[in-house]
Amino acid sequence: MIVTGIERQKKHPDRYSIFVEGEFAVGVSSEVLLSEGLRKGDEVTGDRLEELRNREELSSARRIAARYLASRRRTEWEIRRRLASKEFPARVIDRIAGELLASGQINDREFILAFIHDAQLRTPSGPRMLTAKLRRKGLGSEMIAEVLPAALPADEETELALKSARGYVTKIRRREQAGKLYPPGKIRGLLRGYLAGRGFGQTAIRTAMKGVLRDAEERGGHDVGPGL
Numbered sequence: 001m002i003v004t005g006i007e008r009q010k011k012h013p014d015r016y017s018i019f020v021e022g023e024f025a026v027g028v029s030s031e032v033l034l035s036e037g038l039r040k041g042d043e044v045t046g047d048r049l050e051e052l053r054n055r056e057e058l059s060s061a062r063r064i065a066a067r068y069l070a071s072r073r074r075t076e077w078e079i080r081r082r083l084a085s086k087e088f089p090a091r092v093i094d095r096i097a098g099e100l101l102a103s104g105q106i107n108d109r110e111f112i113l114a115f116i117h118d119a120q121l122r123t124p125s126g127p128r129m130l131t132a133k134l135r136r137k138g139l140g141s142e143m144i145a146e147v148l149p150a151a152l153p154a155d156e157e158t159e160l161a162l163k164s165a166r167g168y169v170t171k172i173r174r175r176e177q178a179g180k181l182y183p184p185g186k187i188r189g190l191l192r193g194y195l196a197g198r199g200f201g202q203t204a205i206r207t208a209m210k211g212v213l214r215d216a217e218e219r220g221g222h223d224v225g226p227g228l
Contacts, residue, residue, distance in 0.1 A: 001049075003042045006033070018052070025049055028056045029063075061088050061096045069100075073111050076101065077138020108139055109147050116151040124160035127152055129199025154203070161200045161208035168194050169212050 005019035009027065016033050018025050028036075032055050038044075061083055068074060068082050076097055083093045100106045115137070116130055125133075127148055134144050152160075172187050182190075191212070195205045 001044050001046075003038060003040055003044055006038070006040055020044060020049065026052050026056065028052060029059055032056050032059050057088065057092055058095060061086075061092050062099075065096050065100060069105060073114055074106060075108050075111050075137045075139055076106050079106055081138070108143060111137070112139065112144060112147040113151050116148070120152075120160065123198075124164045125198050126157060126161065126195075126200030126204060128201070129197075132199070157200065158204045158207045161195055161198075161204040162211045164198055164200070165191055165195060165208040165212045166215065169215075 001020050003018060003020055004022050005017075007017045007019070009015045009017055014030050015027055016030065017027050018033075018038065026049055032052070036052065036055070038052075064083065064086055065079055068079065074082075079100060080093050080097055083096060088096075097106070112134060115134060119125055119130060119133070130148065130152065131141070131144050135141065168191055169187070172182070172190070176182065188209070191209060192205060195208060200208070
């Protein structure tokens, strides 16, 4: 079989259509075309054309993965899901995921550490909420449980819970100044619920509530209700 034409595609100028015996055979990127050194008049076999299709498929998958990684870190599961949504076969997805893992462009353990760091800068959260968010990124519970304690030690969790509690009480105090009334002990229940909702553990919650109670007593009031 003879290559009878190689034409630049009008809608995609970085891609070329290859014609064999006057019929369209395969579309490839300029990168693949140059690396293959294919020219008009060359003789090709069916196996050569199939190899071209496979190379182009891999090249396309690499480009999509690279663009997907350009905006932020991704987990291996996210990369696989993205490529699957573009209908790449499993063998291509496995190949690209393997390349990205080998090069360090995806690393789920590093992802967990970076995710927790960034999340705490935005809104402090406890391990339960962080675990739930990481699970939605396709990360396994075993890996999360292994990495999370190093990323969020117990003493740091307690500090974050206290910071969150103080911020929440400040908001409550503003509402009171605006005229909203809370029954005795009501703030304590709201605060406990808020901290639990942020995913903090019971030990961190108890310590944080004791901390805001001490703050209130130092001011001469009982913003979180009598006792804990």
